[in-house]
Amino acid sequence: MPTRILLEGRPGAGKTTALRRLAALLPAHAATGFTTEEIRQSGSRVGFALETLAGRREVLAHVDLPGPPQVGKYGVDLGVMERVALPSLRPEAGEEEKGQLVLIDELGRMELACTAFRDAVITLFTADVDVVATVHAHRDPFTDALKRRADIEVVHLTPANRDGLPEELAARLQEPRTPEPPPSHF
Numbered sequence: 001m002p003t004r005i006l007l008e009g010r011p012g013a014g015k016t017t018a019l020r021r022l023a024a025l026l027p028a029h030a031a032t033g034f035t036t037e038e039i040r041q042s043g044s045r046v047g048f049a050l051e052t053l054a055g056r057r058e059v060l061a062h063v064d065l066p067g068p069p070q071v072g073k074y075g076v077d078l079g080v081m082e083r084v085a086l087p088s089l090r091p092e093a094g095e096e097e098k099g100q101l102v103l104i105d106e107l108g109r110m111e112l113a114c115t116a117f118r119d120a121v122i123t124l125f126t127a128d129v130d131v132v133a134t135v136h137a138h139r140d141p142f143t144d145a146l147k148r149r150a151d152i153e154v155v156h157l158t159p160a161n162r163d164g165l166p167e168e169l170a171a172r173l174q175e176p177r178t179p180e181p182p183p184s185h186f
Contacts, residue, residue: 002128002131003130003172004152005133005153006143006152008156008157009158011136013157015105015106018157018162019103019132020105022166022169026174030101031103032052032053032054032088032090032102033052033103033104034050034084034103035053036050036060036105036108036111046064047062047063047074048110050085052087052088053088058077060076060077060110061076081111085114086120089124100129102131102132103131103133105134106133106134106135107121107133107135107142107146108135109136112143121146125152132173135154155169
């Protein structure tokens with residue numbers, strides 16, 4: 001059975017740092033996906049960049065982008081989601097999908113403004129792949145529905161567990177999968 005984890009935390013809790021540490025602890029090329037990072041100028045946040053685990057990086061949102069959509073003061077470039085994020089969620093050509101790990105940072109308002117991304121997330125969470133995604137703690141119909149699913153584990157990132165959590169998750173993800181029990185005929 002695939003591992004499906006939502007790593008939930010408040011802004012600034014260290015979700016991106018934890019996901020990057022998790023990726024670094026895994027064997028090279030063991031995972032696909034992306035992380036996001038603040039863009040700062042003169043000490044102020046002015047936007048967000050999206051970077052794939054393979055190193056492709058583009059500006060996702062910025063105060064100088066016009067949008068739409070707008071998320072707070074940031075205009076969001078949905079083309080970045082389609083050009084960069086979506087391809088990073090798929091296994092490399094020739095790789096077997098079984099056992100693939102996808103890391104997503106994050107299932108937030110900027111990313112979820114892209115319909116194709118929401119559709120890809122739904123597909124991933126039903127595919128035979130392991131998924132670890134960071135998610136905001138505030139309420140949202142899309143992420144709330146994922147959090148309620150019985151096949152998804154929500155792990156709350158806190159100052160108390162954030163340092164050890166990447167190592168714990170890496171160990172879990174490198175364990176052999178438990179085969180699914182055969183269907184019962186009773």
